[in-house]
Amino acid sequence: MFETDKNDNPTDGSLNVIQANLRPCIQCGTCTASCPNAEQMDLTPRKMWRLVILGRLTDIMASKTFILCSDCYTCTLRCPRGLPLTESMEALKGIAFARQETQFRNSRLFYEKFMQTVRRYGRVREMEFMTRYFTAMKNPLTPFRFAPLGIKLLGKRKVTIGFGKSSATPLDALFDKVAAMEQAQAGTTGKEKTP
Amino acid sequence: MKYLYYPGCSLTATAREYDLSTRAVMAAAGVSLTEIDDWTCCGASAAAPLSHLLSLSLSARNLALAEQAGSGSQILVPCSACYLNLKKANDALQNDAERRATINEALKAVDLSANGNVRVRHLLDVLSMDLGKKRLSPFITRSFKGLTVAPYYGCQCLRPYVEFDDPERPVSMEPLVEITGAEILSWEMGTRCCGASLVSTQPETGLERVCTILKAAKGADLIVTVCPMCQINLDGWQSKVSQMTGEDLSITVLYLPQFLGLAMGIDDKSLGLDLNLAILDGFKEKIIQ
Ligand code: SF4
Numbered sequence: 001m002f003e004t005d006k007n008d009n010p011t012d013g014s015l016n017v018i019q020a021n022l023r024p025c026i027q028c029g030t031c032t033a034s035c036p037n038a039e040q041m042d043l044t045p046r047k048m049w050r051l052v053i054l055g056r057l058t059d060i061m062a063s064k065t066f067i068l069c070s071d072c073y074t075c076t077l078r079c080p081r082g083l084p085l086t087e088s089m090e091a092l093k094g095i096a097f098a099r100q101e102t103q104f105r106n107s108r109l110f111y112e113k114f115m116q117t118v119r120r121y122g123r124v125r126e127m128e129f130m131t132r133y134f135t136a137m138k139n140p141l142t143p144f145r146f147a148p149l150g151i152k153l154l155g156k157r158k159v160t161i162g163f164g165k166s167s168a169t170p171l172d173a174l175f176d177k178v179a180a181m182e183q184a185q186a187g188t189t190g191k192e193k194t195p
Numbered sequence: 196m197k198y199l200y201y202p203g204c205s206l207t208a209t210a211r212e213y214d215l216s217t218r219a220v221m222a223a224a225g226v227s228l229t230e231i232d233d234w235t236c237c238g239a240s241a242a243a244p245l246s247h248l249l250s251l252s253l254s255a256r257n258l259a260l261a262e263q264a265g266s267g268s269q270i271l272v273p274c275s276a277c278y279l280n281l282k283k284a285n286d287a288l289q290n291d292a293e294r295r296a297t298i299n300e301a302l303k304a305v306d307l308s309a310n311g312n313v314r315v316r317h318l319l320d321v322l323s324m325d326l327g328k329k330r331l332s333p334f335i336t337r338s339f340k341g342l343t344v345a346p347y348y349g350c351q352c353l354r355p356y357v358e359f360d361d362p363e364r365p366v367s368m369e370p371l372v373e374i375t376g377a378e379i380l381s382w383e384m385g386t387r388c389c390g391a392s393l394v395s396t397q398p399e400t401g402l403e404r405v406c407t408i409l410k411a412a413k414g415a416d417l418i419v420t421v422c423p424m425c426q427i428n429l430d431g432w433q434s435k436v437s438q439m440t441g442e443d444l445s446i447t448v449l450y451l452p453q454f455l456g457l458a459m460g461i462d463d464k465s466l467g468l469d470l471n472l473a474i475l476d477g478f479k480e481k482i483i484q
């Protein structure tokens with residue numbers, strides 16, 4: 001009933017869930033008018049939701065709109081149909097990361113390195129996280145963007161101390177369990193979806 | 196009054212002054228805080244896009260620890276992002292049997308279980324609703340008459356869960372500022388997003404958000420915040436944004452408990468004022484003793 005791109009093959013079915021949630025959208029544009037980042041987006045939130053409803057994954061992944069969502073929840077609060085818009089933007093980020101879309105590499109690395117730190121220590125040591133992020137980005141120039149703030153924070157001794165506990169609490173067991181549960185889940189839904 | 200306390204990662208590092216001042220003000224007001232032992236990261240905004248279940252489970256681990264202190268306990272959370280994550284997990288545990296089962300299945304890996312029988316409260320909620328003008332006024336020893344404060348609420352303590360204030364036209368900070376004798380700047384930017392992690396991942400967009408807020412705060416002597424992300428975006432990047440626009444946008448930015456603590460006569464060291472990134476000299480001379 002909805003047209004879909006030939007190339008679109010959302011194997012994990014995640015777009016279907018967002019699509020189903022967004023169907024009641026009446027294209028009123030309240031979300032766009034509410035969004036603090038709309039001006040920097042190549043597609044307005046309203047147009048993004050239109051593409052989601054149409055299942056146009058390739059076009060969606062070519063846009064930077066969802067990566068520019070800063071989770072402010074204003075659109076979610078105001079949408080006259082009460083749709084879960086911020087969570088849908090979040091889910092689109094998840095699809096882009098899972099597909100390893102190259103244009104979102106930096107954002108993906110930022111999120112992944114953050115979670116690796118959490119996994120290893122239970123808490124985030126901000127400086128270590130930033131180091132991992134910059135190493136992963138392999139762009140020697142990027143840290144200079146942060147240098148002025150980094151130096152300020154170092155001066156305040158805010159980046160190395162204050163961890164609070166003598167030993168960390170690794171969360172490998174929890175991370176592994178969640179991954180196993182999700183794999184099992186993907187296995188079953190995958191089977192159901194195979195025509 | 197007693198609360199469990201979840202500081203969250205930022206408050207052990209870049210936002211240590213928020214932790215110090217929260218503890219100092221609460222202690223001075225006779226409120227007891229018990230830090231949740233062995234708490235871990237809530238997942239921030241990074242976990243959810245990678246895995247929704249991981250995000251819920253990371254927060255639920257902390258709720259499970261809190262529940263061990265007894266059902267009906269209240270957790271005080273100063274960071275708005277942690278607050279929202281813990282609240283989402285608590286909401287799922289309370290109201291969604293299927294999710295509750297899934298989360299608890301995951302928590303088995305760390306020998307914990309959670310039912311959602313605690314309450315998650317933002318620091319601003321506790322300061323404005325439980326303490327409020329009436330209970331805090333007796334502790335105010337200094338007058339900040341002549342100061343104008345721009346109250347900055349940000350997003351996630353107000354939205355999407357509407358708990359203690361209007362999510363678009365909040366006022367909960369006003370009585371807390373007024374008991375110090377200071378005036379409130381009337382502005383539209385108190386609930387406008389600070390750019391959150393976009394300042395790091397998409398700086399062109401993120402810094403625009405910071406710029407808009409700092410420009411609107413002109414006319415105030417200081418901005419008061421209730422979230423470490425808002426604070427570091429507004430204080431840590433203001434020199435960069437001033438450079439970008441060629442306009443001096445520097446302004447003092449304090450955490451709400453730092454501001455209240457000053458008015459309560461608490462010494463600046465206990466409030467972590469030496470750790471702030473943006474306290475202008477003029478402000479220092481006038482206010483910090
Ligand atoms: S505010 Fe809601 S109904 Fe209106 S266009 Fe946006 S998503 Fe659709």
Ligand code: SF4
Pocket residue numbers: 031034035036037038045068069070071072073074075076085086089
């Ligand atoms: S939640 Fe995201 S999409 Fe919605 S208004 Fe805020 S920044 Fe825009």
